[in-house]
């Protein structure tokens with residue numbers, strides 16, 4: 001049974017048809033990347049999956065259960081977790097305190113410290129555990145957020161442009177993190193522009209264009225697809241800045 005399925009999903013904002021009949025299937029245990037030019041509808045699809053938007057029509061199944069009308073917290077309870085681009089960490093608290101806040105109500109006090117230690121090690125943040133989160137590097141902040149998102153051991157992790165603004169080294173380290181999570185059984189759906197990252201982690205890639213599924217396949221199939229290359233034409237690297245991801249994938 002697939003981990004996640006969207007069936008004929010539509011979302012309209014007034015006259016704008018932003019999600020157009022999207023059928024997306026994520027098999028359990030896969031890393032799936034969602035790519036597409038700016039405005040293709042990637043973030044909207046994410047918000048539909050998480051329940052921050054309700055679809056105009058269509059359905060969403062999570063582990064076979066119809067969750068279309070469930071609220072975000074009910075989806076999270078069922079094992080979904082998300083890391084958005086917008087920072088969600090408490091800058092004035094230490095790295096460890098941030099994780100404590102995310103985890104304290106979900107773990108027995110007897111094992112909490114040990115669980116946090118394990119997570120800090122996974123995130124390469126052990127030596128930074130007493131630093132204020134606001135003083136971390138950009139990449140480390142993103143890793144702390146990933147840590148908060150995985151702290152409750154979700155079945156499905158949604159990542160919205162996890163490597164935005166990162167150096168190539170940080171991007172690669174993030175990819176390794178995702179691969180280790182996946183090796184432990186976590187299913188991952190990531191919106192991502194960085195094709196090096198997509199190539200590093202993705203078993204399946206879906207290309208969205210104008211709200212529709214434009215192409216789907218392995219990274220090799222997607223990169224070789226001339227129609228996919230064509231929809232990125234005109235969206236050159238001129239859009240890129242260090243902190244603003246471009247619409248076009250950069251190889």
Ligand SMILES: Nc1ncnc2c1ncn2[C@@H]1O[C@H](COP(=O)(O)OP(=O)(O)OP(=O)(O)O)[C@@H](O)[C@H]1O
Pocket residue numbers: 013016018036037038039040041042043044045247
């Ligand atoms: N709440 C909203 N109300 C009206 N229009 C919206 C809303 N949210 C998104 N849109 C529109 O839907 C379209 C798709 O937006 P979306 O953010 O989903 O695209 P995206 O693929 O994530 O783009 P990007 O790569 O730039 O983040 C855009 O034209 C956007 O302006």
